[in-house]
Structures are given as structure tokens and as C-alpha cells.
Amino acid sequence: MTDETMVERPGGREVKDADDRAVKEGREMQSEQQREDGGGAASADGPQRDAGERRKREHVVGPVSEFPDGSHRVVDVGGRQIGVFNIRGSFHALPNICPHQTGPVCEAKQVVGTLLATEKTDWDPEWVKDGEVLICPWHGLEYHIPTGQCLAFPNIKLRRYDVSVEDDQVVIRLSSRASPSK
């Protein structure tokens, strides 16, 4: 292996090389997050632009076994903190920053659900989104993890990073060209 670049992993182990860490282009993007990030389509300027500006930086953040069902943890990825969540086998990744006062939202002690009262329930509160809600430890703002949606303020949304499992490893892709959807 040549030109190996060692990168510190969250657990303190050093494993990745340049090929793992960065720049695997041209991969077919399939997930919803990937589509939001504009993955897949070639740019009008051709492959060189894709290579230079639209790179997908892949980061292995650990084996799946370190992210058991119902767990979450914050990892350092490319110099930023990202919360990784395993909700019933589905992985999600959000920035560790609350839009309210920039608290470490992903460091919530536990993931919960929330109460919702609607006309449909005759305004009786019902427990919904069980295991899918994150509560900021600083001031208690709630976020729906799978969508990044703030529950109290529908106009606020956290970015969702593309995360997947490949060869029993959890992989986060950072795209410098993000296309935020509603």
C-alpha cells in the first residue's frame, strides 16, 4: 500500500488510507440523503469538474458492532462532529450542533419519542416517533432524527449526512456540493 495516510478513528485506532478516506467518485448513489446531496448526476462541465468539486469523501467511522440498534454516538469526521444513530437497523447521521444556541444536540443521553395531539386524536396526546426523537441537552429542542426536522419549529431542519453500511463498516460520505431539500 503506497501513499498511505493515517487517519484517527473515533475509537482512537488508526486505520484508513487515502483510498478509504477520500475521493471515491462515480459511485452510484441510491439513498435519499445521497439524492439530496446531488449525487449521481454528472455536471455540465464533465468529469473533471466532478472530480474536483463534487467529490464524495468517504469516512469509515467504525464497525456496525459499535453502533448497536437503538444506540447513538458522536464521531469526528473530517474535522467535524457528526452524530450517528442506529434506529431499528437504519442508520442516520446529523451535525452535532443545535440551531438554537449551537449546543451539542447529538450528545443527548437517549433517543425518545414525543407526544402529539391532533384533531385526529380529538386532541388527546399520543406517543409517536418512538425511538426517533433527539432532545438537545442544552435547552430541550426536539428533532426527528430520520428527517432532521425540528419538532417545535417546522421551518428548521438539520442536514442529514449520507451514511451507509458497507462490508460491516459504517461509512459517512461528505459532499461539498449539498443541495438542501425542504
Add this chain to the structure above:
Amino acid sequence: MSEQRNRGAGLPILGPLAVSEDDEKCLVVDADDEEDWVVRFDKSDAFPAREWADSMVNVYNRRVHSPRAGTAAARRAARP
């Protein structure tokens, strides 16, 4: 070690932040890469998206990128 040090402090996920705005929304973005966003504030229903975004950026940049950032005193001051 750095991960441990950052815990609970809400310390950097990126470099300084900035606001990127269009007709529909305000995005809080990496000041060095406006396409690298972290939070979206939608302008619909007269929501004060710009105010929210400016507030987030100001709080974050002041806390994380001021000369005193990282000190215990700065963390205490930043946490309301």
C-alpha cells in the same frame, strides 16, 4: 483525546460559519464552502429565517472562534 475534550461543549463541527440566503431559505454554511451546509431555516409562513440563521452563526463563531474559545470561562459564558 480531542473528542473527549469537546464533549459537552458544542465545539467545532466546522470552521467559522456563515449565512447563505435565497428567496426560499437561509442556510448556515461553512464560511469557507458555502455549499457545505449544516442547518436550513425555511422562510415560509413569515418565519424569521434570517434572524435565526444570524443568531446561530454569531453565537457559534463567538464561542468557538474567539480568542478565548476553549477556555472554561468562555464555555461558561457561552452556555445560557
